[in-house]
Amino acid sequence: MHKMKLDAVVIMQIYELIFSIYANHEDLEGMQDILVRAKKASSYFHRKETYAIYYNMLSEYYDILLDGFYDTDNQDEERVLNKMLDAIEKTLFYSKQNISYDINHLYVKNILAKATILMRSNRGTIRKIDKLITNAKRIIIENTTEYADVRLQYYLVCAWYYALVQDDKDMAEVFIKDALELSNVIIPTDLQKIEDVIIPCANIYFELCCYNQAIGLLYKGTRLCFKHINTDSYAFIRQQLYNHFFQVGIEAQQVEWCQKMIKLIEIENKEIVDEKNRVIIPEEVRSL
Structure with missing residues (x-):
């Protein structure tokens, strides 16, 4: 009986992997295929753990479809957001009993995901968001180690909370620094560090109009990319970083920042062997 339970979870984790x-490659067809297979498997095993993993994957799928557009008036995006919230609620329901021995911390991760959506979609009250974050903090303290990856998610959610809900730059920065320090210990690749921490933290600084800090983080990201200058997998994220950099520079009316970055890009592009991996500088930026 116990072996069957273990095998069921392992199989679902393979689907999750x-x-x-597919998600990293933005392959929607591949993700949809795996979701169909995972749904059948979770129904076959008929266990809370397998349903929790399936609905967590489903919520991630809807999150990818939304691409950050949580606060929207678009009806199609609203429907996707509603489906995502429903998948989160189902994940919470099926993962609640396994808090103490769930190595993936699905329950608390989905509490934090729900808090994030309520903040960024303007759907939740401060009291409700506070309650979710407080509950998440208690569970994390009681059930995770110092270097658990869910703590990184917690720091980022708290940073967003102080940026969007409380407009408290100092507290937001405390959690940004916590996130950056933990990422240096637990994130294995520069690419993941840029995607999961550096860009989100730069966005938080941008939201707070802390342009110097945002620029500093984005520049740090470009230096990490430079270490992998001719690696294909870094080409897309390098372009993203520079696009964000120019967005902040234009918003801050710092033409000099943009000019220096254009010169740096032109120098680096000469070192990139494959032309398709070179950074494209938008004409509206050059015209500055």
């Missing part, structure tokens, strides 16, 4: 590979 394959799903994440």
